[in-house]
Amino acid sequence: MLGWSFPPNADGEDEDLNNPGIESFKNTPLTSLAREICQNSLDARHPEAMAPVEVQFTLIDLPAADFPDITDFRDILARCKAERPDSKKFQQFFRRAEDIASQETIPCLLISDFNTTGLRGADGAKGTDWYKLTRTVGSSDKSGGLGSFGIGKFAPYANSDLRTVFYCTLNADDQHAFQGVARLVTHKAASGEETRGTGYFGVREKNRPILVRSQIPAFLARKNIGTNILIAGFRRSDQWEAEIVRAVVDSFFYAVMHEKLVVRAGGTVINHGSLPSIVENFYKDQKTTGNTPAYLEALTSSDAREFINSDFEGLGQISLKIISGKNYPKRVAMIRGSGMKIFDKGHFLTPLRFAGVFNAVGEKIDSFLKSLEPPQHNSFEAERADAPAEAKARLRRLYEWIRDCVRSIAESDAEEDTEIEGVSKYLPDDVDDAPKKKEEASTEDRDEAAEEIRFVVKPREAFKERTTVAVEPASEEGDDAAGEDEAGRRANDEDSGVDVSTGEDAPSGEGVGDGAVAGDGSSNAPVYVPVQLKSQRVFSSDAASGSYVITFEPESDGGGTLFLNAIGEVGQERVLVSQARLVETGVAVPVIGPGHIGPFTMKAGQKIRIEVKLRTALRCALGVAVHAN
Known part of the structure; x- marks a missing residue:
């Protein structure tokens, strides 16, 4: 019945x-x-x-x-x-x-x-x-x-x-x-x-x-x-x-x-051929927010670079495609073997702007990541594994592989020659091929020379009025196993740093000269006051090992701390310091957190030289701010 x-x-x-x-x-x-x-x-x-x-x-x-x-x-x-x-x-x-x-x-x-x-x-x-x-x-x-x-x-x-x-x-x-x-x-x-x-x-x-x-x-x-x-x-x-x-x-x-899926929703057909135009229509004029257009470029552009590990820890193949450029969101789409994006991974220590697409291709690595998904399929949570500690360690190594791929692009891009727009018209096409002597051409046939090439040197900006800022000590964030929350997605373009104690992702500070991440203003939080300097210089002492020497002459006595930022094309963020020392005495300077070292003793009018070694041999412009505490 x-x-x-x-x-x-x-x-x-x-x-x-x-x-x-x-x-x-x-x-x-x-x-x-x-x-x-x-x-x-x-x-x-x-x-x-x-x-x-x-x-x-x-x-x-x-x-x-x-x-x-x-x-x-x-x-x-x-x-x-x-x-x-x-x-x-x-x-x-x-x-x-x-x-x-x-x-x-x-x-x-x-x-x-x-x-x-x-x-x-x-x-x-x-x-x-x-x-x-x-x-x-x-x-x-x-x-x-x-x-x-x-x-x-x-x-x-x-x-x-x-x-x-x-x-x-x-x-x-x-x-x-x-x-x-x-x-x-x-x-x-x-x-x-x-x-x-x-x-x-x-x-x-x-x-x-x-x-x-x-x-x-x-x-x-x-x-x-x-x-x-x-x-x-x-x-x-x-x-x-x-x-x-x-x-x-x-x-x-x-x-x-990759032609694994076709979806028909009402009168709309989403397939390999229609996807680019659908994405363009959804995201044009920024009416829809998200990183999908950037991810599609990473998948389809000839400028993208692909990294493949054919057998990650015996679990099968993983792959990563990355495209770099100043308009990209510094995010990696974490994809499982079936082709579904689980979450957008962020928090990368590099001034490089990029977009990437990661995929767990191998059956075993796909199964491993799948077992860590919550019901909403929006993160990887090591605590869901039968052996959480082992799963967390494996996730950390997986994320480290992704970060290494990103760093390798950042370092190779830093080594490339930079073309200054407009200068090429005043230079010969090929110096080696130019004839030793050439009969002077008539004045009518000569290219008109530039009347003036102007170089503008901006004076150094004076220090702003001294202010007192209360900040929290550097935190030790956990592993980036989970996907970002809604607040993290809304702050899609903010730069991030790395926890110095674990090497994992953690929020970074905001600018070069602002001291540190704003705290809650509690009485227990350390107080940092900007220090005016008579002179300041930063140079790379050993590019291969990521060592820099910072020389400055303070105008006041007291205990000091340094805040260091890697300055990129469109932003800046704290660098990860492995060790620091006073050059004159060899005494170690404590590493407090991402881009933050000290305290050390300062004397007015006396030059101080500090050598820092970055966790990664990062070639970059290094911004320095000195504060008294």
Whole structure:
């Protein structure tokens, strides 16, 4: 017998509206839906498919007569509503649900994938993909089917005003299956018996799916191998299509560019050919923020440089493509093997502006990183591993490899000759090829010489009025295993430094002459006062080892500290110092934090020479600020 069935509660826990799984996707319901669906379908790619995985999002108005057992479903909504008559939120939700269910047509979003394996185990056996999707909560062991079926499967419900989703599959074993799942609230059935909040449409005996093709509703039955998901009571908006397209462009540009994925959202087709123009339209005039245009350039430009480690720690291949330029965001897109971007990694110690795309190509390294993802798939968290300390160390080494690749480009760029625009017209094309003697040409044939080449020397800016700034001591941040938070993404162009104690990413200070990162002004924080200098000089004593000698003559006595910044084309940031010493005496100067050394003794009118050695042999202009404390 087919119909809706809500299992007896048997004096168990009551289920209310605030389902934790659904609530976790409420802030970004459509973005989360697109990410979860596309990732799951990519993971379920059919091994024999010749074409990319295709996912279609289609808005449909389902006639109420075609909704499975709509009369019984309306009665269930009324019984749920009667459970909490005094709750405003409760009543508001079920009034809206009843209004939608009473209409002649019900708005739905149909999601279909192609060139996948479908959901195996639809005969109801426990532990199979189908069973995990429809009948379990919290299962995250995936055998290759549609998703991990842990938290991600709740994303469709976050987009349903009826909290109801229908699933239909035709799998690679030529097996059909159909079932509806409604995640409502604990309520009383017609018999008076209290039920669970989660109910099923299908074979009422043991809540099994429908396996007979002729009994599956025609609007959802599959003709080709793959899976259909119907979100009933879809919370549509005018921007639903644009939001899904934006989520796909942001999270799956790599998969689309490498022809692993095609997405159709309403009237928009996102594929290898259309992706560049879609990205351009979304991000033109900065109406949409994000790094996707820069990442696409890193993937497609002939100026990009590629780094490959064919067997990272025995786990398989990893790769990184980098493009440099002053307009890039200093971020690396962290991609897993399936082609989904997990997060944007930032905090790189280099004045170089760049964009990069990292991919875990090898199956073992991909599996390792996948095991560290939280339900939202937006970071790598070592604490999720069976051996957290080992996972954290491996993540650190992986990030260090990425940083080394970035540093190598920064160092090679620093060694390249710089062309001064306009000077070439006054120089010979090739000095070696120029003739020793040449008969003087007539004055009519001579190029007109430049009347004047002006050089402007700006005087050194006087020190500003002395101010007192309270700052916090340098912090020792943890590993950059997780993705950046929203505040970090909004501060996309701010420069960052590195924790001197760990070599990992940590926030850096703000300018050359401002002392240090602003603190909270507490009485326990050290106080730094800018020191006026009679003279100052910085030169590289050993470029190969990253050693610099800083000479200055202060105008006042006392204890002093130095703040050092690498000055780049469009910004500056603290440098990582490994050691420092007074040149005259050889006495070591303490390294306090990124770009911060001291204290040391100063005497007015007496020159001080300090040699610093950078953690990396970085060739750069070094900005220096001296403060008394």
